[in-house]
Structure formats: C-alpha cells, structure tokens
Amino acid sequence: MNTATYQKNLDTISDKVASGERVTFEEGVFLDREVDVLTLGRLANTIRERKNGNYAYYNTNIHLNPTNVCVYRCTFCAFRSDLKAEKAYTFTDDMIRERVQEAVASGATEIHVVGGLHHQKKFDWYVNVVRVIHETCPELHIKAWTGVEINWFSHITKKPFDWVLQQLIDAGLGSMPGGGAEIFDSEIRDQICEHKSDAENWLEIHRVAHAMGLRSNATMLYGHLEQAEHRVDHLCRLRELQDETGGFQTFIPLAFHPENTGMDYLHRPSGLTDLKVVALSRIMLDNFDHIKAYWIMLGEKIAQIALSFGADDLDGTVVHELIYHDAGAKTPEGLTVNQLHRLIEEAGRIPIERDTLYRRVVRDGPRWSIGDPLVAGNVF
Ligand code: V47
Numbered sequence: 586m587n588t589a590t591y592q593k594n595l596d597t598i599s600d601k602v603a604s605g606e607r608v609t610f611e612e613g614v615f616l617d618r619e620v621d622v623l624t625l626g627r628l629a630n631t632i633r634e635r636k637n638g639n640y641a642y643y644n645t646n647i648h649l650n651p652t653n654v655c656v657y658r659c660t661f662c663a664f665r666s667d668l669k670a671e672k673a674y675t676f677t678d679d680m681i682r683e684r685v686q687e688a689v690a691s692g693a694t695e696i697h698v699v700g701g702l703h704h705q706k707k708f709d710w711y712v713n714v715v716r717v718i719h720e721t722c723p724e725l726h727i728k729a730w731t732g733v734e735i736n737w738f739s740h741i742t743k744k745p746f747d748w749v750l751q752q753l754i755d756a757g758l759g760s761m762p763g764g765g766a767e768i769f770d771s772e773i774r775d776q777i778c779e780h781k782s783d784a785e786n787w788l789e790i791h792r793v794a795h796a797m798g799l800r801s802n803a804t805m806l807y808g809h810l811e812q813a814e815h816r817v818d819h820l821c822r823l824r825e826l827q828d829e830t831g832g833f834q835t836f837i838p839l840a841f842h843p844e845n846t847g848m849d850y851l852h853r854p855s856g857l858t859d860l861k862v863v864a865l866s867r868i869m870l871d872n873f874d875h876i877k878a879y880w881i882m883l884g885e886k887i888a889q890i891a892l893s894f895g896a897d898d899l900d901g902t903v904v905h906e907l908i909y910h911d912a913g914a915k916t917p918e919g920l921t922v923n924q925l926h927r928l929i930e931e932a933g934r935i936p937i938e939r940d941t942l943y944r945r946v947v948r949d950g951p952r953w954s955i956g957d958p959l960v961a962g963n964v965f
C-alpha cells in the first residue's frame with residue numbers, strides 16, 4: 586500500500602473514531618495489518634476514555650475449576666486430563682464448600698467457574714456445583730459455565746439451551762463467562778478445537794442466555810494459527826450479536842500460552858501483539874462497554890499498559906487460576922486489592938471495585954454491599 590492510500594485510510598478511520606462512527610470489517614483488517622501499535626492505542630484510548638472516563642475497574646474474585654477431566658482435546662489446552670491420568674481431579678461437595686468459604690473470607694463478590702467436560706458426570710452434577718456454591722453463600726455471584734459447557738449439557742440431556750440455562754438459574758447461576766469462543770472462523774476452529782461447539786452454537790447460546798436475562802462475557806483466543814481477517818471477523822460477529830441483544834458486558838482477548846499444549850512449537854504473542862489486539866478490540870467493538878486486560882494472561886506489566894490502549898478493566902484478585910498456569914503463565918496465582926490499586930494508579934487511572942454486573946462495590950471493613958450501576962459514559 587502506498588503512503589497516500591495508507592494516510593487516506595487512516596484519516597477516514599480516525600474521523601470515524603472521533604465521531605463515534607462504526608469501523609467496517611475491511612477497515613479493521615487494515616488496522617490489524619498495516620497500522621502501528623501506538624497509533625492503534627491512541628485511537629482505542631479515545632474510545633476507552635469516552636466510555637469509561639479515567640476509571641479502571643477490578644473485582645474481588647476467586648476461581649473454581651471443578652474438574653480437569655475432559656472429553657475434548659483442544660490442541661491449545663494444557664489444562665485438560667484423561668480420567669485415569671495422574672493429574673486428573675474432580676472436586677467433591679466438601680471441596681467446593683471449602684473454596685466458597687475461602688472466597689467469603691477473602692471478601693470475594695464473585696466465583697468464576699469453568700472446567701472440563703467430564704464424560705462420566707451427568708448434568709445434575711454440574712447443576713449441583715452451582716447449587717452447593719449458592720447454598721454455602723447466596724451473596725456470592727456465580728459466573729459459571731461457558732457456551733461450550735452449556736452446549737455439552739444440552740447434548741447429554743437432549744434438552745434445548747433455554748431448559749439447560751433455566752435449571753442452572755434455578756440453582757443460583759448469576760451470569761456466564763466468555764470462554765469457549767476461541768476463534769469463530771471454521772477452518773481455524775477445526776484445527777484447534779474440532780469437536781467443540783461451533784461458532785453458530787456458541788453465539789446462539791449467548792443469544793438465548795441474553796433473552797433469558799442473563800448477562801455474559803465474550804473472549805477471543807489469539808496468537809495461534811489465526812490471521813488478521815479471522816480476528817476481525819470474530820470481533821464483527823460478536824458486534825452483530827451485541828447489536829441484537831445488548832447482553833455482553835465485557836470482551837476479553839486471551840493470548841495463547843503454548844507450554845504443555847499440542848501447539849508448543851509456537852511462541853506466545855509478544856507484548857506489542859497483546860497491546861495491538863486490545864486496541865483493535867476496543868476500536869471494533871463499539872457496542873461493548875468494557876474491554877478487559879486479563880492480567881493473569883497478559884502479565885501485570887502489559888495489563889497495566891493496556892489501560893492506555895483501550896482496556897478499562899483488569900479482572901480481579903483471581904485466586905486459584907489453573908488454565909493459564911498449566912499452560913506456562915508465570916504470573917502470580919493471585920493479586921491483592923492493594924496490588925491492583927497500585928497497578929491502576931501508577932497507570933494514571935482511578936481504581937473502582939465493581940461486582941460481576943458492573944455495579945460499584947461499597948466496602949465497610951470485611952463487609953460489602955452493592956452500590957450504583959457503573960454506567961458507561963456516565964460513570965458517576
Ligand atoms: O475458552 C485455554 C482459554 C478459556 C489456553 O468471562 C487458553 O470474565 C490461552 O473462560 N492459552 C477459558 N488461552 C477461560 C475463560 C475466561 C477467562 C478469563 C475471564 C473470563 C470472563 C473467562 O481459556 C478457554 C480458552 O479460550 N484457554 N487454554 C491456553 N493454553
């Protein structure tokens with residue numbers, strides 16, 4: 586592309602960003618392929634500050650991966666296990682209660698639950714995980730089971746998605762995490778997770794969940810076999826569903842970690858690629874309120890910089906993360922609230938503790954209550 590065409594394209598996109606106009610698929614591919622990371626960051630930061638001012642959000646949460654036994658063999662996954670392998674584990678009800686008590690003692694407002702698809706467990710077992718958490722601490726928000734898991738439950742019960750979701754809501758489900766989206770393009774998807782719920786299913790499950798009043802998140806796994814057009818296609822498909830339902834809360838780009846996976850011949854994405862994808866996501870997803878820089882996966886340093894490249898959220902304290910640590914993440918297993926505050930403040934932002942549904946958390950010693958919704962563009 587010659588300099589004049591490059592400049593003309595960039596000027597058109599900059600004008601669109603300034604006026605809040607939507608960037609097209611072709612423009613997204615141009616941004617991804619041709620534009621340097623600092624320019625992308627400047628564009629993304631304009632949108633980020635328009636939507637969320639100078640605030641950066643975090644939450645106090647804990648993870649629970651109730652089993653690592655999984656019928657699938659996604660080539661990017663280091664977490665899964667065969668049933669009889671040494672590393673296989675499955676939580677009992679008592680272990681779940683203990684994790685919830687730990688969450689309560691640490692002041693967590695959210696428990697994040699995702700895991701393997703254990704072929705010997707019936708749907709009731711998964712419903713029971715939610716019920717045990719809810720009965721142990723009804724105040725704790727349960728963000729559980731990705732679209733892939735909901736698809737599996739529908740497969741084993743032979744019931745529609747809304748029936749499956751209703752059983753989980755009745756047991757205490759509060760919202761859905763964004764995992765399992767990986768990359769929607771079918772050719773790439775077939776190479777990294779051929780058996781998994783396809784893009785149409787994943788999107789349909791979130792569509793149904795939103796219609797039932799559940800909020801959910803969305804993710805994209807990048808840095809493996811995908812190219813610019815696959816990333817932009819993925820973002821455009823999420824944007825389309827968000828136009829329809831408005832049910833997504835936040836988008837989380839997930840950097841591929843190759844260690845102990847079937848794709849360990851690849852390098853993990855560099856810091857500049859991480860920042861580029863955060864910025865691209867912020868520019869493309871004009872109808873998403875939040876972009877999360879998941880510090881566990883990006884590392885604290887890149888996550889901190891990402892707060893000036895389009896991200897407005899760091900996720901949370903995240904105690905007991907396994908999926909990324911099994912795949913070679915060198916980040917700590919958790920951060921304290923003080924550490925999160927320091928990261929955010931040093932980035933020149935104002936830290937705000939939110940709950941899962943982006944309402945302000947008001948703390949009085951170890952006790953907490955839910956305050957006002959943190960409305961995008963009008964934070965207070
Ligand atoms: O779908 C698995 C990813 C996801 C690897 O909603 C990997 O707030 C990189 O759902 N390298 C599950 N990624 C995690 C998830 C999630 C995480 C953080 C926040 C939220 C949220 C949801 O983890 C999977 C897959 O895309 N994953 N293995 C790996 N080796």
Ligand code: SF4
Nearest residue numbers: 655657659662665701
């Ligand atoms: Fe199983 Fe999830 Fe790992 Fe795929 S990513 S193998 S579905 S645990």
